Amino acid sequence: MKIAVASGKGGTGKTTVATSLAASLGRRAQILDCDVEEPNCHILMSPEIESSEAITLSTPLVDMSKCNLCGKCGEVCNFSAILTIGKTTLTFPEMCHGCGGCMLLCPEKAISETPRELGAVETGSFEDVEFVQGRIRIGEAMAPPLIKAVKNRLNPNKIAILDAPPGASCPVINTVKGSDFVIMVTEPTPFGLHDLRIAVEAIEPLGIPMGVVLNRSDIGDHEVQTYCGEARLPLMLQIPFDRQIAEGYSRGKMLIQTNPDYVEKFIGLFEDVSRFVRKRSETKQEPQS
Amino acid sequence: MKIAITSSGKSLDSPMDPRFGRAPYIIIANDAGELLEVIDNAANVNAMRGAGIQAAKSLADRGVSVLLTGHCGPNAFTALQSAGIKVGSDQSGVVKDALEKYRNGGVNFANGPNAEAHW
Numbered sequence: 258m259k260i261a262v263a264s265g266k267g268g269t270g271k272t273t274v275a276t277s278l279a280a281s282l283g284r285r286a287q288i289l290d291c292d293v294e295e296p297n298c299h300i301l302m303s304p305e306i307e308s309s310e311a312i313t314l315s316t317p318l319v320d321m322s323k324c325n326l327c328g329k330c331g332e333v334c335n336f337s338a339i340l341t342i343g344k345t346t347l348t349f350p351e352m353c354h355g356c357g358g359c360m361l362l363c364p365e366k367a368i369s370e371t372p373r374e375l376g377a378v379e380t381g382s383f384e385d386v387e388f389v390q391g392r393i394r395i396g397e398a399m400a401p402p403l404i405k406a407v408k409n410r411l412n413p414n415k416i417a418i419l420d421a422p423p424g425a426s427c428p429v430i431n432t433v434k435g436s437d438f439v440i441m442v443t444e445p446t447p448f449g450l451h452d453l454r455i456a457v458e459a460i461e462p463l464g465i466p467m468g469v470v471l472n473r474s475d476i477g478d479h480e481v482q483t484y485c486g487e488a489r490l491p492l493m494l495q496i497p498f499d500r501q502i503a504e505g506y507s508r509g510k511m512l513i514q515t516n517p518d519y520v521e522k523f524i525g526l527f528e529d530v531s532r533f534v535r536k537r538s539e540t541k542q543e544p545q546s
Numbered sequence: 547m548k549i550a551i552t553s554s555g556k557s558l559d560s561p562m563d564p565r566f567g568r569a570p571y572i573i574i575a576n577d578a579g580e581l582l583e584v585i586d587n588a589a590n591v592n593a594m595r596g597a598g599i600q601a602a603k604s605l606a607d608r609g610v611s612v613l614l615t616g617h618c619g620p621n622a623f624t625a626l627q628s629a630g631i632k633v634g635s636d637q638s639g640v641v642k643d644a645l646e647k648y649r650n651g652g653v654n655f656a657n658g659p660n661a662e663a664h665w
Binding site for chain 2: 344
């Protein structure tokens with residue numbers, strides 16, 4: 258089971274929900290922090306990091322003594338990372354997405370690979386929970402290949418909880434793709450609703466079922482609930498504003514550490530999600546009439 | 547000899563567009579000041595990234611020698627330099643006036659980019 262936690266808006270409580278959900282499930286869970294630009298599950302969990310692996314992307318290196326200036330490499334590249342111009346073939350490594358097309362197509366075998374460091378994937382554990390996080394190199398613009406490297410460590414025998422970055426662009430899509438369910442964490446404010454709508458619209462085409470966790474549920478207005486009703490998004494958990502939770506968070510403590518009574522609620526959330534996923538796969542398997 | 551000028555429209559009377567990679571049109575003229583070709587740059591205008599690199603490529607393919615534009619970023623400048631295209635940046639006004647200024651020797655060529663890379 259793979260459950261992604263996403264939001265649209267930043268600061269709604271994705272990491273709070275992801276860490277407490279994983280920690281409530283204990284040894285059954287694995288948490289993967291896919292917010293590689295600002296991974297911060299580790300702040301709430303203080304995991305023991307056991308290994309760190311550098312992740313690189315293969316970018317082209319041209320041997321001009323072999324290049325016949327045919328330009329095939331530049332024609333196949335969608336990102337202008339390689340280009341034959343004048344009497345030379347230029348490369349722009351920071352534009353490269355690492356597909357390797359130029360290397361395959363070069364008739365003179367003039368292009369070899371040179372690695373560009375994207376960042377690192379760190380693995381370890383928090384108590385019984387397996388912990389994985391990506392950390393992008395500062396200055397690197399391309400998060401998706403690093404997110405894929407984080408997801409390569411996904412343990413199929415565990416309930417994988419993937420903490421997504423905020424927003425609705427490529428890194429979010431790369432995180433949630435392949436998940437069985439997406440938990441959208443939001444807050445009952447015009448901002449929370451606005452960004453939730455965008456994220457739902459972005460994720461919907463993937464066909465992954467979604468549900469909403471409403472954080473600080475007793476502040477703001479009622480518009481998110483109304484929207485959830487209209488959009489048929491199940492409202493799965495409401496977390497009222499609680500000074501104790503906020504204080505714990507400000508000291509880097511997980512929600513279930515300051516409020517242990519939430520363990521049951523998070524286990525309930527997981528059970529609701531798995532029931533939803535199960536029901537959906539059953540209806541999917543029914544023969545179409 | 548061919549001279550390229552980044553333009554907001556399709557004629558020599560159009561105002562220049564200061565952007566190189568994302569100008570809507572690039573006008574090619576000869577050194578007598580006559581219009582030779584209008585490149586529709588729409589594909590690059592909407593490119594995610596690499597617009598300047600692709601625009602440089604289309605100038606190189608046409609055998610352009612001189613570019614008159616407003617801003618030119620680092621990747622585009624590298625590509626133009628590799629193609630042996632001289633860059634007169636910080637130019638503005640109407641296309642034919644910029645062309646005239648160049649023909650009268652009033653344009654200095656840049657030694658480097660004058661804009662930041664786009665992210």
